[in-house]
Amino acid sequence: MPPFSVQNQSYSSNGGFVKKKSETNVITINVGGQLFQTTKQTLTLAGSNSLLSTISTNSNSIPFIDRDPEIFSILLSLLRTGNLPSKSKLFDLQDLIFEAQFYGLAEFLVSSLSNPSQFEAFNLEKSLILPLSGRDSPSAISTTNSGSVHVAHGSKITSFDWSLKKKSTILTHFNAVDSILALSPSLAAAGATDFSGLQILDLKRGFVRETLNWENQTKSSSTVQAIGSSSDYLFTSFESGRRNSNTIMVFDLQDNFRPVAEIAHGEIYGTDLDSAIPATKLKWIPSYNLLMAAGSHGGPSGVMGNIRLWDIRSGNVHWELNEKIDCFSDVTVSDNLSAIFKVGVNSGEVYFADMRMLGRQWICLGDGRKGYKGKKEGAGSKIESHGNQVFCSKGGDVELWSEVLIGSTRASEDELDERVFKKNLIGRLKDSSENKITNLGFGGNRMIVTRNDQQSVEVWQSSSKGY
C-alpha cells in the first residue's frame, strides 16, 4: 500500500520529494454526498471485479455513488489498513457484508475477518454458540477455508456462512449423516454407514447433484465409511452392504466426479475379520503426495486396526502400521509437522510417528505403560491437526499439542527427545463442560466443537479477532 502521495509530485524512494509532471493518482469519490479521497493503489487492492477498481480508471469527473457514506468509510479503512476500524462495531456485520457485496469487496472482507493466518492456537476462547433447531445432536461437521461450517444433525444438514450470521438447513435422504465433507461453501459430499452411495449435495438449493456408487462384486449396496479430499481428488471409503468387502474410490473433482482409480480393495474370506478393515478416516498429505487411510475394528481380543499410506497413482501401500496394542481411537496427520498423531484407545495418551523416520514405532507423549492395561480411557477421543498444532479431545476438554523448538545442541543433557511436543489445555475454567466432545473442526480463524447431547455448535476463536 502506498503510504502517501503528493499531488503533482511523487515521493521517491531516496526520501526526498521530486517534482514530476505526471497525472495525479489521488482519486476523489463522492459517496452519498460525502467526499472521500484515496489513491489508485488503494482502490486496486479491491480486485479487478470490484466496482472501486473501475472508478480508478476514469478520473475525469468526481464519480458519485449513491450509498451510505459511513459504511463506505469503514470499507475504505479496511482497504487502507487491512483491518476493520472499531467504529464498524456500530453496524451489524450483515450490513457490512451487504455493502461489501455492492462494492465487490466481499472476498476482501472475508479474508480480513476470517483468514486462516489469523488463527491463534494459544489464544482460543469460546466465543459463539450456534444453536441448531430440532432435537438431534450434531453427528458430523465440515468446515471450509473461509470459516463456513456445515453441520449434519439427524437427517438434516445446516450450513452457516463464513460470517456465522446466516444459516440454511436442507433435508437429506439419510437417516443420519455419518460423514460430511465440504467441497465448496455451497457443495458438500455426504454419506452414511447405513445408506448406499455418496451423495454430492447442493446445499443452497437442497438437492442431490450426483450419487456416487461403488460397483462391488456382491452387487449389494455400498455404504460410505469415510470421505477425504485433496485439491484434485475426492476419496471415499466404501464398504459393501454385506460388510465383506471394502475399497477406497478416487473421484476427479475437476472432471465431474469421474471415477479415477480404486485402491485398497479388500475382501473378507471366512472368519478372518481383521483381514480387511474398512478405512474410517482418510487424510491427504499434500507434501508427500500420499493418502492416509486408517480403520479399526473391535473384536474379542480388543481393538485392532491399521494405518496405511497409499500412493494413489500406483495404488500401492507406501507404508503400513498394524495396531495391536493400544490401537488408535482416532488418528490424524500433520503435514506441517511431518508427523502422524494418534490417541490410544486404551491409554488415552497421544502418540506420534515422525514421517521422516517411518520405520520407527510410535513415540508416546505421555505414560505409554497405560496402553497395556485393559481400560478404555481414550474411547471416543478425537484428534485433528491444524497449522503447526495438534488438537485432541479428551472427554469434554480439548488438549493442544505444540512442538517446542529446542535450539540448543545440548538437548541430550536435558534428557529431551529429539522432538519435544507439549500438552496445553485449551480454555478457562468457565469454558469447561462435562459433555463429551464429538467433533473437532478448523476453518478460517476458528475452531468448531460439537458435544454429545448438545443441539448446538461451539465456535472458538481468538478474542481480538472476533467480530
Added chain:
Amino acid sequence: MEEQNSRTQHQDRIKLNVGGKLFETTVSTLLSAGPDSLLAALSAREWDNDPVFIDRDPEIFSVLLYLLRTSHLPSTARRFSKQELTEEALYYGVESQFKAAILPPPLSGIDASLIETIRPASDGFPTAFTAGAGDGSVWIAHGGQISGYDWNLLHAGTIRTHLDSITSIRRVWPEVAAVGSDTAAGLHLYDFSSGRRIESAQWTDSSDPRIYKARVLSITDSSTSVFASFECAHKENCILQIDKSTLKIASEIGRLPGNSSKTVVPKKLTYLPESGLIFSSAVSSGAFGYSGFIRLWDPRTREMVWETNEPGSGRSSRFGDSFADVDVEVEELTMFKVCSKSGDVGMADLRNLKDDPWIYLEEKNPSLRNTGGEENNVIHCYRKQVFVSREKGLEVWSRVEQIEEDVENRDFERRCYRRNFVDKVENCREKGMIRRMEGGGDRLFVSREGVEGLEVWESSDLSGAVSF
C-alpha cells in the same frame, strides 16, 4: 513583492490532505513528533500550495494531530480502540507522544485502583511473571506457556516452552526470557519472537557427581550477567552467574549445603546496580515458626559481604518474630521486611548495616494497628513505596515528604512512613491469597493463589465520578 510577503507569512504553516479531509497546522507542531517520524519528514519538504495527500482515515488523524498540538488525547479518542490508535500512531511515527499521553500517571500506592485483570486464554493461572522491561509491559508464565502483553497491555503473543510449570521468569533482553521450574532442571533462555529455546544452563561439578539436575528457584539479571539460584535434589545450592554475551556460566557464588534453614537455596535474588551486589534471601516455615536469612554477595570476589539470620542469636531486638518476607528498595538502598508474628514492617539502611540494623515502622493510627496473626505476607518495594500483602488484602507504606535542609539521609531513623490500604474490603473478598507482586512501569501486577489472571493496579488522574 506581495507573493514573497505571503510566503513568509505562510512559511511555518502546512496543509495536509488526509483521506479527503483538509488539515492545516504548523511545521513546529509536526516537528514535535520527533525527527524520525513521517510527519516531521513531511514538514521538512519545500513549502508548496498543494497539500500533501496521505491515504489514511481522517478521523484518527485528527485525534493524533490534537495529541501533537496539546500533548494529550481528546475525548474523541475513546471512539477508537487502543489497538487502532497504536497502529495509526506507529504509522505516523508519533508513538512516543501517544505513549506519554495514554500511559498512566506515576504509580502512587495511596491512590491506585484495579484497572483490569489480564487473563491468558488457556491455563490462566499465572505461575510466575516478569515486568522487568520497565515500560509497563508484562510477560506472564502460566503452566508451560509464556504470554506477552505489551506496554498497552495488548496481547503480543504466547509461546510454549518445554517446561510444564514455569515458577521463575525474568525478561533478560527485550525479546528473551530466562525461565526456570521447581520441577525440572536448568535455566532456559527462550526467544519470544520465534518461540525457540536459544540456550540452557545447568549446574554441574566435575568433582562432585551429586551436582546434577539442579532446579532454578529465582533469577535476576544485571546489564552483563544473569544470576540464578540453583538447588540439587539433596538441597545443595549455589548462585550461578551466566555471562550475557557468551551465554556461558561465568562463576559460581555462594555454594551452601542446604541442610539447615540458614543454608537453603535463596528464593529471592535482586541485583543492586549501584553497588554491584546481589541480595539473596530465603524464608522457611516450620513447626517452630518462620526462619530465614538475608545475604549480600559480591559477584566480583564471589564473597559474602553481609548476612543476617532470623531467628538470630539474640542480636535482634525482636527475637522470636522473624521475618516472613523481605525485599530491597533498589533506588534508595533500603531493605524492608515484614515480621511473621506481629506483622510489623521493619527497614534497614543497606549503606549502614550493623548487627541489628532494623528500625520498625510505627503505626500511630490505633484503628490500623496490627493485630498480628496474619500469615503468608508478601512484601514488594517499588518506586520508594512498600507494598505489603496480608493474606488477601493489600496495603502500602509510603513516605511522607519532609522538607529538611539536609538532603543527606542522616536521619534515616526519622523517615516517616504512613500505612494505607490499597484495596477495599470488597476488593479482597472472594479472592485468593496474594502470591506475588511486581511493579513495572507505572503499574503494579498482583497474582493470587488459585485465581485466573493477573491483576493490574494503576493510579489515575480521572475522578471516576459516577452520575446518578
